[in-house]
Every structure is written in C-alpha cells, then in structure tokens.
Amino acid sequence: MDTSPIETAALVARVQNLSKSYGKEGTRVDALRDVTLGIRRGEFTAIMGPSGSGKSTLMHIMAGLDAPTSGRVWLGDAEIGAMSDAQLTVLRRRRVGFVFQSFNLVPTLDVEGNLLLPFELDGRRPTPSERAWIDELETALGLSGRLRHRPHELSGGQQQRVAIARALATRPELVFADEPTGNLDSRTGREVLALLQNASRQYGQSIAMVTHDPIAASYADRVLFLADGRVAQDSGRMEAAEISSYMLSMEVPA
Amino acid sequence: MSATPASVRTPVREHVPSVLVAALSAAFGVGLLQITGFIAAAVRQDDVTGSSAMVALLLQIVAIVFIVIAVYVAAIITANTFATVVAGRARSIALLRLLGSTAGSLRQQVATEGLFVGLAGTVIGSLVGTGIAFGVGRVAVALGIVPENSYGYLDPVLILPVVGVILTTWTASWVGSRRVLTVTPLQALGGAEELSREEVVQRPGRYVLALVLVILGAGFLLLGLLIGLVNPVGVLVGLIGGIVSFTGIVFAADRVMPPALRLVGRLLGASAPARLAAENALRHPQRSSRATIGLVIGVTLLMTFGTAMTTWQQIILAAQQANPEVYQGIDQMLNATIAIFSILIGFSGVIAAVGLVNNLSLSVLQRTRELGLLRALGFSVQQLRRMILSESAQLVVTAVVLGIVLGGFYGWAGAQSMLGAINGSPGFVFPSIPWIILAVVIVGGAVLTAIASWAPTRRATRVSPITALSVE
Numbered sequence: 001m002d003t004s005p006i007e008t009a010a011l012v013a014r015v016q017n018l019s020k021s022y023g024k025e026g027t028r029v030d031a032l033r034d035v036t037l038g039i040r041r042g043e044f045t046a047i048m049g050p051s052g053s054g055k056s057t058l059m060h061i062m063a064g065l066d067a068p069t070s071g072r073v074w075l076g077d078a079e080i081g082a083m084s085d086a087q088l089t090v091l092r093r094r095r096v097g098f099v100f101q102s103f104n105l106v107p108t109l110d111v112e113g114n115l116l117l118p119f120e121l122d123g124r125r126p127t128p129s130e131r132a133w134i135d136e137l138e139t140a141l142g143l144s145g146r147l148r149h150r151p152h153e154l155s156g157g158q159q160q161r162v163a164i165a166r167a168l169a170t171r172p173e174l175v176f177a178d179e180p181t182g183n184l185d186s187r188t189g190r191e192v193l194a195l196l197q198n199a200s201r202q203y204g205q206s207i208a209m210v211t212h213d214p215i216a217a218s219y220a221d222r223v224l225f226l227a228d229g230r231v232a233q234d235s236g237r238m239e240a241a242e243i244s245s246y247m248l249s250m251e252v253p254a
Numbered sequence: 255m256s257a258t259p260a261s262v263r264t265p266v267r268e269h270v271p272s273v274l275v276a277a278l279s280a281a282f283g284v285g286l287l288q289i290t291g292f293i294a295a296a297v298r299q300d301d302v303t304g305s306s307a308m309v310a311l312l313l314q315i316v317a318i319v320f321i322v323i324a325v326y327v328a329a330i331i332t333a334n335t336f337a338t339v340v341a342g343r344a345r346s347i348a349l350l351r352l353l354g355s356t357a358g359s360l361r362q363q364v365a366t367e368g369l370f371v372g373l374a375g376t377v378i379g380s381l382v383g384t385g386i387a388f389g390v391g392r393v394a395v396a397l398g399i400v401p402e403n404s405y406g407y408l409d410p411v412l413i414l415p416v417v418g419v420i421l422t423t424w425t426a427s428w429v430g431s432r433r434v435l436t437v438t439p440l441q442a443l444g445g446a447e448e449l450s451r452e453e454v455v456q457r458p459g460r461y462v463l464a465l466v467l468v469i470l471g472a473g474f475l476l477l478g479l480l481i482g483l484v485n486p487v488g489v490l491v492g493l494i495g496g497i498v499s500f501t502g503i504v505f506a507a508d509r510v511m512p513p514a515l516r517l518v519g520r521l522l523g524a525s526a527p528a529r530l531a532a533e534n535a536l537r538h539p540q541r542s543s544r545a546t547i548g549l550v551i552g553v554t555l556l557m558t559f560g561t562a563m564t565t566w567q568q569i570i571l572a573a574q575q576a577n578p579e580v581y582q583g584i585d586q587m588l589n590a591t592i593a594i595f596s597i598l599i600g601f602s603g604v605i606a607a608v609g610l611v612n613n614l615s616l617s618v619l620q621r622t623r624e625l626g627l628l629r630a631l632g633f634s635v636q637q638l639r640r641m642i643l644s645e646s647a648q649l650v651v652t653a654v655v656l657g658i659v660l661g662g663f664y665g666w667a668g669a670q671s672m673l674g675a676i677n678g679s680p681g682f683v684f685p686s687i688p689w690i691i692l693a694v695v696i697v698g699g700a701v702l703t704a705i706a707s708w709a710p711t712r713r714a715t716r717v718s719p720i721t722a723l724s725v726e
Contacts, residue, residue, distance in 0.1 A: 065630060066720060086634060086635075089629070089635070090632065091632075092630060092719070093632020098630055098631065100627075104623075104624075104627045106530070106628070107537075107624070108530065108533035108536075108537055109530070109533065117526065117631060118631060118632065120525070120526035120529070121526050121631065121637065122632070123525065123526070
C-alpha cells in the first residue's frame with residue numbers, strides 16, 4: 001500500500017509490515033504476516049475475517065494492548081510500537097476508546113460514574129464543553145433516565161449504549177469495537193450498529209470494528225477482509241449478502 | 255471455557271489460607287497447653303505448699319480460655335474464606351448442576367474439603383506447636399528458670415485443641431458453603447456478567463436479636479459500673495454485659511461494618527483509585543463484614559485487656575498513694591500480667607489478620623477481567639497499585655478504629671466496675687490509654703495494610719489489558 005504523506009494525513013491509524021507470532025520456534029503460530037494498512041479518519045471501518053484470521057490480534061496491536069513481533073504501528077502521527085507501558089496507558093486513556101463484546105462496564109459504578117471514569121483516570125473533571133458533549137451523548141443514547149443505575153440493573157442493549165457513550169465521551173481519535181453485537185439479540189444489535197454508524201456520520205468519529213458478522217459489517221463505510229494473517233480484500237460499503245458470499249468464497253479450499 | 259470445571263481439578267491452592275488458619279490455631283492451642291503442662295510439671299516437683307494441682311488446673315483453664323477465643327476467631331475466618339471460594343467457583347458449580355449434580359452433594363463435597371483442610375492444618379499445627387513448646391522448655395531448663403522435669407509432651411488434654419480445631423474447621427466450611435445452594439444451573443449459560451454479586455440476605459429477626467443484645471448488654475455494663483462503686487462484684491455484672499453486647503455487635507456485623515467502611519472509604523479521598531477502592535471494599539458487604547469483624551474482635555480483646563490493665567494500674571496507684579503498705583510490690587505483677595495476656599490475645603489478632611489478607615487476595619483474584627478493563631481504559635499500574643492499597647487500608651483502618659473504641663470502652667468499664675470500691679479508690683476515673691498496646695495495634699495495622707495489598711498488587715499489575723477483551 002502506498003503511504004505517501006498526503007495519504008497518511010488522512011489516516012487515523014496505520015501499520016506497516018506488521019507481523020505477530022506466538023510461541024517458540026517449531027510450535028510457532030503466525031497471527032499476522034507482513035500486514036500494511038491504514039484506517040481512514042472519520043470513517044467507520046469493519047475488519048472482517050473468519051476465526052483465527054488475525055483480526056483480533058490486529059486490533060490489540062493497533063490499540064496499544066499488545067506489542068508487534070515486527071513492523072511499525074502509528075496512531076495519528078505517534079508511533080506506538082515503541083512506546084513504554086506508561087505511555088501506552090496515557091494513550092489509551094486520552095486518544096482511544098473501546099467497545100467490547102461483553103460490555104465491560106465497571107460493576108461498582110453507576111452509569112454516570114462509568115461515563116466519567118476516563119476523565120477521573122486522567123485526574124480531572126470534564127470541561128464545560130466536554131460536559132455538554134456528555135449530556136448530548138446521554139440524550140442521544142437514551143440514557144438520561146438511567147444515570148443512577150448500576151450495570152446489573154440494565155439490559156444488555158442498555159449496557160452496550162453506556163459503553164458506547166463512555167467510548168465517545170473523551171472524543172478519542174479512534175474507537176475500537178470488538179464484536180460489539182456478539183452478546184446482543186439481532187434487533188438490539190442493529191440499534192447498536194446504527195448508533196455507531198451515526199457517531200461516525202454525524203460527529204465524524206473514526207471507528208474500527210472487528211467482527212465476523214456480515215450484517216454488522218454491512219453498516220460500515222469500508223470493509224477489510226483478513227485471512228490467515230493477511231489482508232485478503234479491501235472494499236467500500238458492501239451489502240450483507242455480498243459480504244456473506246465473499247466470506248464463503250474465502251472458506252473454499254484453494 | 256476450559257473443558258475441565260474448576261471443582262474437578264484438585265483445588266489445593268484455594269485452601270492454603272484455610273490450612274494456614276487451622277495450623278495457626280492448632281499450633282497455638284497445642285503449644286500453649288504443652289507449655290502450661292511443662293510449667294505445671296515443674297511446679298509439682300517443687301511442691302512445698304501442696305497446691306500444685308490447683309495451680310496446674312488454673313493454668314490450664316486460663317490457657318483454654320485463650321485457645322477458645324483463638325479457635326472462635328479462626329472459625330469465623332474459615333467460614334468467610336469458604337464462602338469466598340464458593341463464590342469464585344459459581345460458574346463451575348453451575349456447570350456441574352447443569353450436568354445433573356444435586357446442590358446437596360456439591361455442598362457435601364466442599365465440606366469434605368473443609369474436613370481435609372482441618373486435618374492437614376491440625377497435623378501441621380500440632381507438630382509446630384509441640385516443637386515450639388519443646389524448644390521453650392529446653393531453653394527454660396538451660397537457663398535454670400525451671401528445673402529439669404519429666405513432662406512427656408503427650409498430655410491427654412491435647413485432644414481438646416486437636417479435635418476442636420478439626421471440628422470447627424469442618425463446621426465452618428459447612429457454614430461457609432451455604433452459597434452452593436443458591437447457584438442455579440442457568441448461571442453456566444449466562445454471559446460474562448459477574449456472578450458473585452452476593453445478594454444481601456435480609457434477616458430482620460437476626461438484627462432485632464442483635465439490637466436486643468446490644469441494649470441488654472449496655473444495661474448490664476451500666477449496672478456493673480454503678481454496683482462497682484460500692485462492691486467489686488460489679489465486674490461480673492459488667493462482664494456479662496460486655497459478652498452480651500459484643501455478641502450483638504458480631505451478629506449485626508453486616509449491618510454495622512458497611513456504614514463504617516463507607517465512612518472510612520470517603521475519608522480516603524475522591525481520586526478515581528480511591529473512589530473505586532471504596533466501592534470495591536463494599537462490593538460484597540457480607541464478605542467484607544466477616545473479614546473485618548475477625549480483626550475487630552482481635553483488636554477489641556487486645557484493647558480491652560490493655561485499657562483494663564492500665565486503668566487498674568491507675569486506680570491502684572491512686573490507692574497506693576492513700577495506703578502505701580497495702581499495695582506493696584503490685585506494679586511488677588501487673589506489668590507482667592499485661593505483657594503475657596497481651597501476647598496471648600494478640601495471637602487471635604494474627605489469625606484475624608491472615609483472614610483479612612486472604613479476603614483481599616481472593617477478591618482481587620476474582621476480578622481479573624475488571625482489572626484488565628481498567629488497564630484498557632487507561633488505568634496506570636501506579637493507579638492500580640493505589641487502588642488496592644486503598645482497599646486494604648480501608649478494611650484495616652475500619653476494623654482497627656472500631657476495635658480501639660470498643661476495647662477502650664469495655665476495658666475501662668471492666669476496671670472501673672472491679673476496682674471502683676477498693677480501699678483508697680478515687681471513685682470514678684477516666685479510662686487510661688495503654689500506649690504500648692495502642693502503638694503495637696497501629697503499627698501492626700499499618701504493616702497489615704502493606705502485607706495485605708502486596709500479593710494482590712503483584713497479581714493485578716501483571717494482568718494484561720487484553721484480558722478484558724476476551725470472552726469467557
């Protein structure tokens with residue numbers, strides 16, 4: 001892939017010649033093999049692939065949760081491949097948001113407490129404009145009436161809305177979503193996907209979503225297919241049926 | 255999810271703390287009886303007054319009182335540990351229920367583990383206790399403090415602590431495993447939601463009983479104080495009042511401790527780590543209550559004896575000034591008694607401390623996923639460390655402060671009602687503070703805070719943020 005200066009400016013995150021392998025010589029598993037790609041700013045990107053294709057590993061490394069075996073990783077213009085744990089911690093706190101499959105709210109904090117957690121970790125209160133943004137998110141995601149509820153008092157769909165609001169609250173450069181609909185029924189799942197799509201269209205939020213669900217991927221502006229640790233296909237918006245048939249064709253033994 | 259449920263694997267590691275608690279109380283019981291037996295044998299050899307049988311009996315009774323206190327504290331700790339272990343196994347218990355095990359048989363299985371824990375701890379503890387007693391005996395003979403005697407280290411009375419510790423550990427594991435019955439097979443199918451959120455069981459009858467006991471006990475204490483002004487018998491009335499009211503407080507622990515913990519938690523600050531810690535310490539109110547009430551009992555006993563003794567000393571010194579000839583040479587005896595009793599009581603405090611360390615480690619171990627989440631959201635290793643240290647401090651500070659206040663009051667009431675009427679007494683005195691014991695308790699509390707947070711911190715800071723993203 002070409003990484004000329006003009007194009008890198010439009011990329012919110014990118015990896016270059018990225019490889020990741022686990023285990024020692026002999027029992028070595030290559031999760032990623034020489035991957036080069038970029039996530040475009042303001043876009044909703046889906047990273048698709050069957051189990052074991054390396055999509056989760058790719059997300060972990062791009063989010064600074066795991067270290068590459070070789071290759072380089074950038075978030076914005078910061079190279080994160082070589083950062084220390086402390087630097088990565090601050091990076092995750094300020095510049096990255098997460099939405100997980102199992103929601104992962106802090107069970108001891110109420111909805112408001114979960115939303116403010118990223119600011120508290122930074123040792124500060126939200127500024128007036130951030131506060132207004134949080135209020136707007138609470139309204140948009142239908143959480144206003146539930147701010148004092150604990151996670152166990154909410155349904156799965158409501159918990160995932162809180163998680164999305166938490167991920168968007170700090171206006172991070174990039175939100176990573178890991179199978180965000182995996183634990184939800186299909187109707188609630190679609191609502192959540194629409195919310196993510198809306199966050200990208202309305203607020204210009206960059207989102208990278210890892211999924212193996214063709215319907216989820218059909219909400220994205222761009223779909224990247226991974227297979228055996230390599231990028232197999234990079235395409236624009238696709239219908240769920242197209243994605244399904246492409247996935248099936250990848251399964252056919254070569 | 256791994257193919258083998260956790261309860262099918264040998265769960266040895268989970269039981270190490272319970273074995274340690276059983277071993278400590280067995281070592282204390284056996285060691286103390288061995289030493290008193292040795293002393294009694296020495297006294298018998300040198301019997302001039304013919305009262306050696308009486309001395310031996312008195313020594314044994316005093317020893318048994320302290321052993322019962324230690325075993326009681328140990329039982330509370332063990333029941334609490336087992337409840338926590340069961341909470342951590344909820345998923346695999348649910349899986350076994352799903353596959354057709356009855357709740358009763360699973361509980362039986364946990365209780366059987368408790369029996370083995372008791373057996374193992376008692377064997378280790380008895381050997382260690384006898385070894386220490388033997389060593390103390392050798393040193394005492396070598397220094398010429400006691401004459402060489404024929405004590406055989408196989409006194410039948412040793413059956414008491416041995417059987418006592420095994421039975422209480424077994425019973426405590428049975429009581430602690432009650433939670434097995436509340437696990438439903440459906441929990442095996444549930445999502446990755448935290449399963450161990452203990453529902454606070456409302457037991458109004460129990461709280462009414464506790465309140466009645468506290469009021470009744472306070473009444474007796476007051477009566478004892480008044481009687482004490484004219485007659486030393488007041489102390490016996492006060493003793494009943496003390497036991498009754500303290501039993502009430504222990505009964506109501508899961509009502510008394512959470513507000514106290516909350517208050518202390520608020521004092522620790524409003525930073526994110528401190529606030530999360532405050533919530534964590536109260537996440538399982540019953541578990542935290544039981545873990546801290548053990549320490550409250552230990553500190554209360556220690557402070558009761560300490561305050562009683564120093565207040566006594568103060569009254570007697572005042573009386574001594576009035577009638578010097580009546581109270582000759584009583585100071586050294588008092589000091590020696592304070593020292594010995596404090597050490598004996600302090601042992602219950604040590605057992606309670608093990609329970610608290612254990613509670614905190616298990617609670618951190620059981621929320622690996624959540625720690626991973628905090629790391630993913632940008633919690634630094636330093637913040638994680640501060641959070642666990644705050645949790646630890648919150649538990650210890652609450653227990654120690656409550657114990658100091660309760661013990662100070664009980665001790666003063668005891669001394670006042672016993673000696674208020676003696677020859678030359680100044681009437682009412684203010685409680686006098688046992689500075690040395692207070693210092694030991696505070697330093698001990700600080701050390702405990704650090705120790706309790708050390709292992710969980712090490713484990714927690716090794717948690718990779720990726721843990722939060724994995725699906726169980």
